[in-house]
Amino acid sequence: MTHVEDEYEYEALPENSSLAASLIAGALAGIAEHAVMYPVDSIKTRMQIIQPTPQAVYSGVINAASRITTTEGARTLWRGVNSVIMGAGPAHAIYFASYEYAKQAFGGNGSGHHPLAAAAAGTCATVAHDAMMNPFDVIKQRMQVHGSIYRSVSDCARKVYHAEGMRAFYISYPTTLTMTIPFQSIQFATYEYLRKVLNPSGHYDPMTHIMAGGVAGAVAAAATTPLDVAKTLLQTRGESKDLRIRNCNGLVEAWKLIYQRQGLAGFAKGLQPRVLSHMPSTAICWSVYEYGKFLLNRENIDKQPIMT
Structure with missing residues (x-):
């Protein structure tokens, strides 16, 4: 008698996994990603403000952290x-569930490299x-x-809504998509490529x-930093005098304003803290998510009947 083969490809969630289990794995990954590096993200936001108060002008990440x-x-x-x-919990739950479904539909779980999928x-x-x-x-x-x-x-949600309406919460959505679609496309394609290069066995x-x-x-x-600078301008515009x-x-108007006020250098504002925050946060996010998939698949394997 032999048990189900222990060597298995875990990268795709098991077919009989519950939707709730898939969503939980994504939610935990999202919360871990955003919460751990949040202070660096705060510094990035401040460094991207076009007309900061004199007390909020920083020469770098260390200087900003020290002064704040x-x-x-x-x-x-x-x-x-x-x-x-x-927001990260439910948003990332939907994010990873959508990714897994779409990757399977586009043929991204097959052998070999599938960067476009x-x-x-x-x-x-x-x-x-x-x-x-x-x-x-x-x-x-x-x-x-x-x-x-x-x-x-x-308190923030209530005051922003009363002062600027629902539009304030979505004025940056087109710009956000313009930034995050290439961001995620680059990230996913790079991640999947490196994952298969570094770990061809898929274990x-x-x-x-x-x-x-x-x-x-x-x-x-x-x-995608130039797009992030524009997004920050649009999302914090209500706080400016x-x-x-x-x-x-919108994005075009934001870019024109950034260029007129700060030149080409303005599009790179916050580059250092943005990279410093995304490197570990993305590593944490994928690690937590992949571990969640591993546990789900391990449980699935253990529950399968013994084969003779």
Whole structure:
């Protein structure tokens, strides 16, 4: 008598996995990704503001971290994190569930490299994810700016809605998609390629997911920083006293404004903290998610009947 073969490809979720199990794996990955590197993301947001207050002008990540913690307290770096946690769970659950379904549909689970299938699946997942996450991201950035007056996530949501309406939570959605679709396409294609190069056997290997995820996150973050600068402008425009910034209505107008005020250098603002935050956060996200898939498949294998 022999048991079911122990050598198995775990990369795709088992066919009989419940939808809830798949969603839980994605939700945990999303929360881990955003929460761990949140202070660096706060620094990135502040460095991307076009007209910051004199107290919020920083020469680099270390300088920003030092000044913020000494003048405003270390807790300031975590302002708005509750918004990310509230949104990241359900948004990433939908994100990974959509990715797995689309990758299978596009033939990305077959042997060999399938960068186009991975990129297309990443695009589908991104559209669904950003639709849910965008309002939470707006609240997060409003609370991250220097001198934020909001006491909590609910306080911020209520005041922004009363002052600017529902449009404030989605004014950046087209720009967000313009940024995140290439970001996720680059990230997924790079990750899937490196994963198969570093681990051709397809067996569970945490180090592979850490390395592939970190490199994929860094490459995608660097390539899409100009779009992220525009997104930050649109999501924080209501906090500016500059009428032109407050009335900025889209990506093209945001880019024109950034170029006029800061030149080409303006499109690279926040590049360092963006890469520094995405490298470990993407590595963490993929590691947590792949581990979740591994456990689900292990449970599935253990439950299969003994073969003779």
